[in-house]
Amino acid sequence: MRLREEGPRMVALALLSAPPIAFMAFDFFFPNLSTPSLNKNLMLVFLISILTGMPSGYFSRRLDAAMITVLLYVSFGYILGLTFYSVPFLFYNIHVLLPGIYYMIFVRYTIILLFMFVLGGFIGAVFSGMLRDSVKEEETKLTFRVLAKR
Amino acid sequence: MVQWDGLRKHWFTVTLCVAFSLFFLVSGIMSSMTYSSVVSVQREDKLENPSYSVNLLSNGSLRITFNITLANPSRYVLHLSTATWSVMVQNSSAGSNRLIPIDTAYAGPTAYITVPAKDERVFSYDIVVFDPETLTDLKGFVNYSAQTGHSYTLETIPYYHQFEASAWIGEFGHNYLRESYLNDIVTIVLRYNSVSGVSP
Numbered sequence: 001m002r003l004r005e006e007g008p009r010m011v012a013l014a015l016l017s018a019p020p021i022a023f024m025a026f027d028f029f030f031p032n033l034s035t036p037s038l039n040k041n042l043m044l045v046f047l048i049s050i051l052t053g054m055p056s057g058y059f060s061r062r063l064d065a066a067m068i069t070v071l072l073y074v075s076f077g078y079i080l081g082l083t084f085y086s087v088p089f090l091f092y093n094i095h096v097l098l099p100g101i102y103y104m105i106f107v108r109y110t111i112i113l114l115f116m117f118v119l120g121g122f123i124g125a126v127f128s129g130m131l132r133d134s135v136k137e138e139e140t141k142l143t144f145r146v147l148a149k150r
Numbered sequence: 151m152v153q154w155d156g157l158r159k160h161w162f163t164v165t166l167c168v169a170f171s172l173f174f175l176v177s178g179i180m181s182s183m184t185y186s187s188v189v190s191v192q193r194e195d196k197l198e199n200p201s202y203s204v205n206l207l208s209n210g211s212l213r214i215t216f217n218i219t220l221a222n223p224s225r226y227v228l229h230l231s232t233a234t235w236s237v238m239v240q241n242s243s244a245g246s247n248r249l250i251p252i253d254t255a256y257a258g259p260t261a262y263i264t265v266p267a268k269d270e271r272v273f274s275y276d277i278v279v280f281d282p283e284t285l286t287d288l289k290g291f292v293n294y295s296a297q298t299g300h301s302y303t304l305e306t307i308p309y310y311h312q313f314e315a316s317a318w319i320g321e322f323g324h325n326y327l328r329e330s331y332l333n334d335i336v337t338i339v340l341r342y343n344s345v346s347g348v349s350p
Contacts, residue, residue, distance in 0.1 A: 016167060016168065016171050017171065018171075019171050019172070019174040019175035019178060020170070020171065020174040022174070022175075022178050023174040023175075023177050023178040023181070024174075026178055026181055026182065027181065030181065030185060030332070030335075031324065031329075032322040032323060032324040032329075032332055032336070033181055033184045033185050033188060033322055033335075034177065034178075034181035034184070035177060035180055035181055035184065036177065051170070052170075055163075055167045058160075058163065059157075059160075080178070081178075084178050084179075084181065084182035084185075085182070085185075087182040087183070087185060087186050088185060088186040088189040088190070091186070092186050092189070092190060094186075094189055094190065094193060105331065109331075
């Protein structure tokens with residue numbers, strides 16, 4: 001299967017995996033406002049990043065597609081996180097003073113998380129890819145056993 | 151052509167992934183709604199209905215009263231950290247000491263004043279000025295003003311009232327030193343002065 005043919009699947013997986021990234025970025029900035037809060041626990045953030053990366057590896061048939069999916073969902077998630085951050089100014093007619101600084105502060109406080117999201121995502125994708133291969137192997141073995149019994 | 155039949159085969163895993171994603175999506179939306187309502191508090195909460203009066207008592211003392219209402223239409227309880235009122239007279243003819251201070255009142259966080267959600271609290275101050283030094287300064291102001299064509303009495307001097315209330319929303323505690331960037335979000339400061347009115 002060519003990488004190009006994996007495109008729609010990659011986009012669908014990226015959209016599916018983006019919300020946890022968005023929430024974790026928002027929660028890291030506003031631990032007092034978000035529900036439920038991870039309270040800036042980086043270990044939890046890393047574990048959830050690994051979990052978030054798992055669908056990419058499990059449902060992709062190529063590892064490079066899974067890796068690109070991780071990069072895609074981290075980007076989508078971060079954009080969604082910025083949208084959460086902008087909700088008062090997008091929908092409630094509240095004006096943001098100095099928008100450049102407003103967004104820069106968010107990026108500055110959450111930039112370190114981006115590395116964790118990507119690293120955790122890669123680990124999750126590789127691990128779930130291995131898991132899928134092993135499940136498939138077991139399924140094949142069982143199929144052969146059943147056929148051999150017949 | 152993308153093969154989606156794998157999704158049907160792995161329906162349990164797909165359902166888990168969708169539930170995982172939806173959980174965070176809903177949490178994110180709820181959190182951003184909370185953020186919006188907290189930010190809105192700073193716009194909704196207002197100082198209203200300021201009123202003040204001055205009466206000359208029979209013993210020559212002055213009675214000054216000041217009332218102002220802090221309206222809190224939000225769904226959060228406000229905890230007052232400070233409430234300060236001061237009354238003075240601006241004496242622009244003086245060389246260096248351009249203010250005649252009359253009185254101040256201060257309430258700190260240990261007063262534990264709260265403004266309930268969707269409610270209001272009236273701040274009322276009532277003082278009697280009998281300090282001879284202050285009364286002499288005020289009479290001097292009246293006499294000097296008479297020379298410049300102003301017919302003030304002790305009751306009609308333009309007293310300058312200042313009121314400032316700062317409060318925080320109690321529901322969203324955080325580390326006030328390490329997470330100082332969050333302080334402004336959960337804090338509101340409201341100011342009033344009798345010359346320019348209410349300022350945000």
